[in-house]
Amino acid sequence: MDFKDQIAQLASRVEKMLPQIQTEEATKNALVMPFIQIMGYDVFNPFEVNPEFIADLGIKKGEKVDYAIMKDGEPTILIECKHHLENLDPHNSQLFRYFHTTSAKFGLLTNGLVYRFYTDLVEKNKMDSTPFFEFKLTEVKEAEISELKKFHKSYFDVENITNTASELKYLNELKGLLHKEIADPSDSFITFFTKQVYPKVITAKVKEQFTPIIKRSFNQLISDAINERLKSALNQEKDKDAAEAVKIEELIIAEPASGIITTEEEIEGFFIVKSILRETTDPKRITYRDALSYFSILLDNNNRKTICRLYMNAKKYLAVLDENKKEIKYEIHSLDDLYQHSGILNEVVLRLESAKTLDQNHSIVK
Numbered sequence: 001m002d003f004k005d006q007i008a009q010l011a012s013r014v015e016k017m018l019p020q021i022q023t024e025e026a027t028k029n030a031l032v033m034p035f036i037q038i039m040g041y042d043v044f045n046p047f048e049v050n051p052e053f054i055a056d057l058g059i060k061k062g063e064k065v066d067y068a069i070m071k072d073g074e075p076t077i078l079i080e081c082k083h084h085l086e087n088l089d090p091h092n093s094q095l096f097r098y099f100h101t102t103s104a105k106f107g108l109l110t111n112g113l114v115y116r117f118y119t120d121l122v123e124k125n126k127m128d129s130t131p132f133f134e135f136k137l138t139e140v141k142e143a144e145i146s147e148l149k150k151f152h153k154s155y156f157d158v159e160n161i162t163n164t165a166s167e168l169k170y171l172n173e174l175k176g177l178l179h180k181e182i183a184d185p186s187d188s189f190i191t192f193f194t195k196q197v198y199p200k201v202i203t204a205k206v207k208e209q210f211t212p213i214i215k216r217s218f219n220q221l222i223s224d225a226i227n228e229r230l231k232s233a234l235n236q237e238k239d240k241d242a243a244e245a246v247k248i249e250e251l252i253i254a255e256p257a258s259g260i261i262t263t264e265e266e267i268e269g270f271f272i273v274k275s276i277l278r279e280t281t282d283p284k285r286i287t288y289r290d291a292l293s294y295f296s297i298l299l300d301n302n303n304r305k306t307i308c309r310l311y312m313n314a315k316k317y318l319a320v321l322d323e324n325k326k327e328i329k330y331e332i333h334s335l336d337d338l339y340q341h342s343g344i345l346n347e348v349v350l351r352l353e354s355a356k357t358l359d360q361n362h363s364i365v366k
Contacts, residue, residue: 002279003152004145006038011138014113021112024083028066031112032081035137040153041069048153053078065098075104076158077151082111099127105158106151113137117151119165132169182218190214266295269310269335273297276342277307280349294319305352308345320348 014031021030033043043049053068053075068075080095082088088109095107095118107118107127116131135144147168150161181189187207194202194210270288274297277286287301295312299305309327311317317329318341330341338345 003038003149004142007137007140007145007148010034010038011140015138018084021084024081027084027112028081031084031137032067032079032110035110035112035115036067036069036079039151046070047073050075063098065095068102068104071156075102076156077106077108078102078104079108079110082109084112086111088114088116096127096129100125105162115148119162121166121169128169130169130173132165132172134172182215182222185211185214260290260292262290262295263312265312265335266290266310269295269312269338270297272335272338273308273345276339276345277349280346281353299349299352307348307352320344323351 013034017030021027036043036049041048048070050068050070051066053065054063065078066081067079069077069079078095078098080098088111095109099107099118099120105119109116109118109131114136115134117133118127118131120126120128121132122128133144133147135141135148140148147164149155150157150164190207190211191202193214194207198206198210200206266288274283274286277283281299285300286307287298289296289298289301289303293311294309296303296309297307299307306321309319311319311329316332316334318332318338319327319329322328330344332338332341
């Protein structure tokens with residue numbers, strides 16, 4: 001499962017869990033800790049995630065931040081958490097106080113739903129009063145996921161994030177300003193656009209006449225842009241569907257002599273398994289072979305490296321082989337159920353890889 005899918009899955013779970021989350025501590029455990037894990041950090045390793053991190057404030061000792069993301073023994077991101085029902089606006093001052101007493105470059109204030117990232121763009125070593133990046137987990141957008149991914153342990157680079165933080169901050173502020181002006185145009189906004197098209201003196205009456213025209217112009221512009229994007233997306237989807245249809249048609253191979261017929265359902269199952277395993281191994285190494293009674297998915301096109309078998313008859317099964325090559329079957333009602341067994345499939349691949357390493361070491365010893 002890639003980063004985007006993990007975030008989407010957490011967002012889906014969060015909405016179901018909210019009614020059961022009554023305290024700030026429950027917010028941390030159910031919402032914030034899973035988020036930190038998705039960001040690639042081990043929440044049970046204090047060398048990576050230090051809970052209740054002490055940030056002494058002058059003579060005030062023992063002040064604690066909820067979490068500190070650590071690197072080389074030093075905090076890089078301070079995380080302050082609040083109850084999921086709390087408004088975050090009054091709480092950034094607490095994070096502000098902690099920020100300048102540590103070497104952390106970023107501060108994160110969250111209630112498990114809204115995430116606000118801060119740094120020191122205005123004055124060095126002094127946290128800005130406004131976040132440079134903010135998103136809501138249950139409404140996260142594609143562009144926001146791209147920015148969030150920069151904070152993932154695998155990609156985290158202080159210099160890279162700092163270089164883009166300023167642009168991101170002003171981009172978000174300008175978007176907010178434009179959104180506000182389009183919804184309720186200010187006097188200066190109306191005057192600026194009226195001047196571009198109206199050659200005479202701009203009186204209060206003229207501005208009053210132009211206000212609804214300008215609002216309508218922007219709304220129509222946005223509507224036209226959305227329609228154009230939808231039209232383009234639909235055309236791309238049609239092209240994609242046509243290409244997939246050709247691909248599947250080529251893959252569904254009938255072999256009359258052997259009686260083996262590879263079905264569309266089996267091919268779809270193959271692609272699902274391939275998708276599940278793409279982070280464990282190179283997808284190009286995953287192949288398939290069809291047989292009369294089952295459909296095999298293999299590693300390195302090797303029968304001795306069977307990842308799983310699909311039985312797509314009246315009753316459907318996913319089958320894996322244990323260490324003794326004994327078949328273990330799991331009933332599935334649809335191909336979507338394969339995702340529920342992703343852990344088992346990944347374990348099989350890791351076992352096959354481990355066996356390969358042992359064989360290589362044995363050969364070297366010989």
